[in-house]
Amino acid sequence: MKLIFPSTNKDSQMSNIKILDKEFELFIPYEKIRSVVEKMADKMNEDLAGKNPLFLCILNGSFMFAAEIFKRITLLDAEISFVKLASYAGTQSSGEIKELIGLNESLEGRTIIVLEDIVDTGITIDNTIKQIIAHNPAEVQVATLLLKPDALVKEVKLDYIGIEIPNDFIVGYGLDYDGRGRNLIDIFKVVE
Numbered sequence: 001m002k003l004i005f006p007s008t009n010k011d012s013q014m015s016n017i018k019i020l021d022k023e024f025e026l027f028i029p030y031e032k033i034r035s036v037v038e039k040m041a042d043k044m045n046e047d048l049a050g051k052n053p054l055f056l057c058i059l060n061g062s063f064m065f066a067a068e069i070f071k072r073i074t075l076l077d078a079e080i081s082f083v084k085l086a087s088y089a090g091t092q093s094s095g096e097i098k099e100l101i102g103l104n105e106s107l108e109g110r111t112i113i114v115l116e117d118i119v120d121t122g123i124t125i126d127n128t129i130k131q132i133i134a135h136n137p138a139e140v141q142v143a144t145l146l147l148k149p150d151a152l153v154k155e156v157k158l159d160y161i162g163i164e165i166p167n168d169f170i171v172g173y174g175l176d177y178d179g180r181g182r183n184l185i186d187i188f189k190v191v192e
């Protein structure tokens with residue numbers, strides 16, 4: 001049997017791409033993302049053993065990261081749910097506080113693991129955590145695939161961090177530029 005992986009050097013976009021008015025270059029190939037996510041999942045499997053954690057995927061951007069990590073969670077009592085906040089237009093954070101919608105289960109007394117694709121200014125995760133805490137969970141942890149430490153304007157507690165990146169605008173692997181680019185397997189950064 002021949003195993004076919006979703007991204008090899010052949011499949012990954014090695015040249016620059018154009019999305020709307022901007023040019024992007026390859027920044028983080030899928031192989032790197034996958035190995036980082038594997039390590040994050042290994043750590044979670046250790047840390048959360050014996051618990052009944054509820055993973056909360058913050059849509060839209062986190063859908064690929066959530067799928068990648070959740071399929072590597074081996075705890076038979078793990079659950080996942082999908083919630084949403086409103087989004088950016090273009091490349092700037094609006095800074096508005098958005099309501100968490102789509103929460104159908106009780107969080108009371110639960111261990112919550114928030115899954116984010118990126119913590120940039122930290123405004124979204126700060127807002128999300130505050131809204132989750134209002135539902136009286138036992139504990140709230142945050143896992144983010146990407147972190148832009150230089151862009152943070154909020155002090156946030158991050159329990160699992162995949163990759164720290166510079167303060168450049170990126171697309172791919174769920175992250176968008178005006179709705180485009182979420183389907184890219186690799187992560188690209190803008191060429192200024």
Ligand SMILES: O=P(O)(O)OC[C@H]1O[C@H](OP(=O)(O)OP(=O)(O)O)[C@H](O)[C@@H]1O
Pocket residue numbers: 058059060061062085086087088093116117118119120121122123124125175176
């Ligand atoms: O730390 P911050 O500066 O708040 O940025 C991080 C947030 O921005 C993106 O979401 P966005 O609001 O673009 O919505 P989307 O997930 O639907 O793309 C991303 O998915 C994070 O949730």
Ligand code: HPA
Pocket residue numbers: 088118120168169170171175176177
């Ligand atoms: O760099 C980014 N790219 C796409 N979406 C984002 N949301 C916060 N930061 C980013």
